[in-house]
Amino acid sequence: MAFPPAFLDELNNRNPIEDVVGQYVALTRKGSNLFGLCPFHGEKTASFSVAPDKGIYYCFGCHKGGGVINFIMEIENLGYPDAVRFLAKRAGLEVPEDGADRSQYKKKERLWALCKKAARFFHDQLKAPEADEARDYIVKRGLSRATVTRFGLGFAPNAWSALLDAMTAKGFTKEELYDAGLVLQNREKGTFYDRFRNRLMFPIIDVRGNVIGFGGRVMDDSTPKYLNSPETIIFNKRRNLFAMNIVKKSKQGFIILTEGYMDAIALHQYGFDCAVASLGTSLTQEHADMLSKYTNEVVLTYDGDAAGQNATQRAIPMLEKTGLRVKVLRMQGAKDPDEFLKKYGADRFKLLLEGSENQAEYRLRSLRMKFDLTTDEQKVEFAKQAAELISTYGTAVEREIYGARAAEMAGFSPEVIKLEINKAFKRRVATEKKAQEKRDLEAAAARQPKTREVRYDNMRSAMAEEGVVRMLLREPHLFARAECLTEEEFSVPMFGKIFAAWRERWQEDLCVTPACLTETLTPAEMAHLTAVLQKQDAPLSDDAFDDCVRIITEEHRRAQITNADDLKAMQERLLKKKGYGGT
Numbered sequence: 130m131a132f133p134p135a136f137l138d139e140l141n142n143r144n145p146i147e148d149v150v151g152q153y154v155a156l157t158r159k160g161s162n163l164f165g166l167c168p169f170h171g172e173k174t175a176s177f178s179v180a181p182d183k184g185i186y187y188c189f190g191c192h193k194g195g196g197v198i199n200f201i202m203e204i205e206n207l208g209y210p211d212a213v214r215f216l217a218k219r220a221g222l223e224v225p226e227d228g229a230d231r232s233q234y235k236k237k238e239r240l241w242a243l244c245k246k247a248a249r250f251f252h253d254q255l256k257a258p259e260a261d262e263a264r265d266y267i268v269k270r271g272l273s274r275a276t277v278t279r280f281g282l283g284f285a286p287n288a289w290s291a292l293l294d295a296m297t298a299k300g301f302t303k304e305e306l307y308d309a310g311l312v313l314q315n316r317e318k319g320t321f322y323d324r325f326r327n328r329l330m331f332p333i334i335d336v337r338g339n340v341i342g343f344g345g346r347v348m349d350d351s352t353p354k355y356l357n358s359p360e361t362i363i364f365n366k367r368r369n370l371f372a373m374n375i376v377k378k379s380k381q382g383f384i385i386l387t388e389g390y391m392d393a394i395a396l397h398q399y400g401f402d403c404a405v406a407s408l409g410t411s412l413t414q415e416h417a418d419m420l421s422k423y424t425n426e427v428v429l430t431y432d433g434d435a436a437g438q439n440a441t442q443r444a445i446p447m448l449e450k451t452g453l454r455v456k457v458l459r460m461q462g463a464k465d466p467d468e469f470l471k472k473y474g475a476d477r478f479k480l481l482l483e484g485s486e487n488q489a490e491y492r493l494r495s496l497r498m499k500f501d502l503t504t505d506e507q508k509v510e511f512a513k514q515a516a517e518l519i520s521t522y523g524t525a526v527e528r529e530i531y532g533a534r535a536a537e538m539a540g541f542s543p544e545v546i547k548l549e550i551n552k553a554f555k556r557r558v559a560t561e562k563k564a565q566e567k568r569d570l571e572a573a574a575a576r577q578p579k580t581r582e583v584r585y586d587n588m589r590s591a592m593a594e595e596g597v598v599r600m601l602l603r604e605p606h607l608f609a610r611a612e613c614l615t616e617e618e619f620s621v622p623m624f625g626k627i628f629a630a631w632r633e634r635w636q637e638d639l640c641v642t643p644a645c646l647t648e649t650l651t652p653a654e655m656a657h658l659t660a661v662l663q664k665q666d667a668p669l670s671d672d673a674f675d676d677c678v679r680i681i682t683e684e685h686r687r688a689q690i691t692n693a694d695d696l697k698a699m700q701e702r703l704l705k706k707k708g709y710g711g712t
Contacts, residue, residue, distance in 0.1 A: 131648060132213060134639060136225055140213065141644040143220035146197040147181045153204055155422055166421055166452060168204060169193050171414055173452035178663065183602065184644050187659040192579040194659030196644035199652060207234060209647065233362070240309045240363045243301050244332075244340040247311055250295050251283025251330040251343075260284040262348045263329045270391060271471060276398045280331065280372075285345060287327035310342060310358040325356065331390050333358070333408060334374040336419075341369065344390055344408070355389075357409040366408040368415045372397065376423065379403040383426040385458075385482075386412070386444070387466060388437065392430070395467040399475040404466075412444040421451035428485055430458045430466050438495065445488045457491040458482060489522055493531055497538050508539045512546060515539070520553035528554070579660070580653040587620040590684035593677040594624040595661045600674050601631060602662065605641040607674050608632050614678055618685040623654045 132140075147163055150156065156163040156179060167177035167188040176190040187194035193203060201212040211234030217224045254260055255277070263284040267277060285292065293312050297303065303321045306312040312321045328345030335341050342358030358364050370376075372393050376384060381403035387393045389406055396404035403424075407416060420427055427448050431437035441457060448455045458481060463469035470478055486494070496518060500511040515535040522528050528550055536546040577585055585591035601607055608631075619625035630649045631641045639645075643658060650658065 133225060134634070134645065136222075137213075137645060137647070138640055138642075140216055140220065140222060141184060141197060141642065143222060144197050144216045145181065146184050146186060146200070147179050149197050149216070149219075150179050150186055150200055153422060166418075167191060167193075168418060168422065171418060171447075171450040173450065180663070183662055184642055185659045185662060187656075187663045189663075192660060193656050194663070195652065195655040196642075196647055196659075198644065198647045199655050202652065210234070211237075236308070237363050239301075239305055240361065241339045241341070243296060243305055243309050243311070244342065244363070246299060246301075247292060247296060247309075247343070248281050248283065248330075248332040248340045250292060251285055251325075251332075252281055253283070254286055254291075255282065255284040257284070257286070259286060266329060266346075266348065270395075270467075271398075272394065273398060276394060279375075279397070280394055281334075281340075283330040283332070285323065285325035285328045285330050287348075289322045289326070292323045292325070293321055308361060310361045310364065324358075327351075328356065331371070333364070333369065333371060335369055336373050336377055338374055339363070342366075342408075344371070346390075355409065366410050367413045368419070369408060370405040370416055370419060371408055372405045373419065373423075376403050376405050382424070383428055383456075384420055384424045385428045385430055385466075386420070387430050388432055388440070389465075392466045395470050399470050399478065401475075401478070411440060412447060414447050414450070417444075417447040417451050417453070420448070421453055424453070426454040426456065428456045428458055428482060430460075432465055434464075441491070442495065445492065449488065455488040456485040457488060458485040489527055489531055492518060493535060502539055508541070511535075512539050512541060512549060516546060516549035516553045519550050520557050578657045580657050582651060582653040583621065583623050583657050585621060587684050587688065590620040590681055591624075593680035593684075594619050594621055595664070596677040597674065597681065598624055598627055598658070599662060599664070600669055600677070601628070602641060602643070603669060605631070605635045607671075608635045610671060610674060611678050614681065618681055620681075620684060620688070623650065623657070626650065627658065 147156065150163075150165075153168050154165040154177060156165040157175070158164075161180070161182060163179040163181065164175045165177050165179075166172055166175050167190055169188060170191040172190055177186065177188045179186045184196055185194060186196075186200055195203075198209065198212050198216065201207060201215050202209060205212065205215060207215060214224050214234045216222075255263060267282070272282075293303065293306060296306055296311070303312065307314060307321060311324055313324050314321050325343060325345040327348050329348060331344040331346070332340050333342040333344060342361070342364035344358075345356045347354055347356070357366065360366065371390055375397070379402045381401070383403060385393075385396060385401060385404040387396065387404055387406045393404040393406040405420075407413075429441050429444055431440045431444075445455050445457075460466070460469050460481065463472055466478070469481070493515065496514060497511065500507045502508050502511060512535070515538075516532075519528050519531050519535060522531060529547075532546045532550050533543045536543045539546070597611070611628075611632075614628070616625035616629040619628060626649055627646060630646060634641055634645060643655075643662065646658065647655065
């Protein structure tokens with residue numbers, strides 16, 4: 130989809146990359162650039178950079194990069210036209226007419242609007258006479274009217290087409306209701322009917338405030354007890370958390386991760402406005418990445434049964450992978466936060482939070498519970514596994530403290546356990562060292578671009594072409610010194626396209642920016658361009674620029690001569706093969 134250059138320039142000006150990226154990533158300034166944890170892969174050390182002056186982002190870990198449009202394409206999983214419309218809406222710009230009614234983004238906008246009106250419908254139905262049971266349940270669970278309003282709770286009538294009729298009356302189609310996961314279809318009859326019936330409804334809202342789906346708790350004995358919206362183009366349970374739209378504004382300094390909607394809602398009602406819940410699925414790496422954007426510490430409050438313990442063990446490494454501090458809350462006298470708050474109140478829960486175990490304590494104690502330490506065989510096995518576990522702890526102090534604790538548990542001397550921990554630690558370090566050496570060797574050999582779409586067949590020319598691109602971005606007036614240089618002389622076609630596109634804009638007195646290339650380059654090429662622009666700038670001078678142009682021209686001529694010689698040699702071989710001699 131082609132958009133007018135002037136419109137794209139205005140779009141980029143009205144959407145500063147640091148502001149847009151800052152809505153998804155916590156950024157810290159270091160010099161002229163901003164850094165944060167990459168939103169596209171898990172990491173503990175920030176390798177994701179944003180260069181406001183160049184209007185680009187780049188991750189030194191996963192090598193993704195580009196301009197503000199590329200970022201929205203990647204983070205929101207949108208195509209190019211829809212990413213443009215997304216940013217245009219953000220900036221209050223009208224998109225030039227381009228058949229947008231058929232776009233995926235337009236479809237998403239319709240479904241967001243539909244889900245918002247459905248949420249209002251359910252909320253209004255909570256006041257209806259047939260919602261007595263739902264209202265009684267709310268009272269039984271101790272939810273205040275303010276809490277019900279804050280979370281937009283509602284009621285789905287016990288009817289086959291209550292929502293369907295209400296939404297079609299507002300202009301939405303049955304197909305749109307189906308695409309939003311609000312109705313089901315009888316394939317034999319071709320009719321549609323409401324998915325949610327006789328249920329207390331929990332709207333699911335994303336971090337931008339869009340209603341994207343629903344959870345429903347049944348009011349009778351039918352199953353399933355809780356029913357969630359299916360996956361749709363606006364709802365992905367692996368990438369969203371219940372109440373995250375509220376929690377992102379919390380000042381508590383940590384986030385409490387619970388198992389269910391009611392636990393999260395109860396915590397909010399008792400003053401802990403930092404509680405979220407997963408949406409009918411186990412914690413995913415995408416959830417962990419999302420949490421890391423809003424906090425440095427997560428407290429796990431899963432149920433104390435076997436399923437809850439297993440979920441805790443799975444969650445810890447995922448959360449730690451993103452650099453989060455992890456604590457585990459253990460409740461006595463209650464099976465979940467909701468029950469504990471009702472029994473003992475907010476003050477006791479606050480004390481419980483303050484005394485929550487860090488993940489190191491929790492994992493060691495959980496390991497201890499697997500063994501019968503009254504037998505020598507079990508003691509030895511516990512010591513081995515404890516040493517392996519403690520060797521993964523990040524600091525020597527932690528290894529010292531928990532090594533002594535493990536020794537006390539097993540009845541061994543601290544020196545014996547320390548010896549085992551040191552052995553395990555050395556094995557781990559050696560393994561990691563070999564892996565790092567392999568990565569270093571690969572990096573040293575990897576002057577080639579990370580993407581397969583771009584190859585450097587002539588390294589000398591390619592390095593000069595990188596220099597030309599970097600210098601032209603800083604000083605477009607240098608185009609005047611490259612009047613004889615053509616797109617065809619570039620050994621890397623991508624750089625030739627960039628040179629030609631920028632020169633055309635320079636000749637028309639338009640800005641030369643990476644962002645204006647979004648339509649010219651593929652996403653992979655755009656990512657490589659940002660990698661090139663992140664490299665140390667070459668000395669900026671007329672002579673340096675002229676040298677780069679000279680190298681490009683020389684290598685192009687050399688390639689032509691080589692190609693001509695190769696062609697001549699091939700012709701001679703063919704002639705000789707046919708008996709015409711060597712001439």
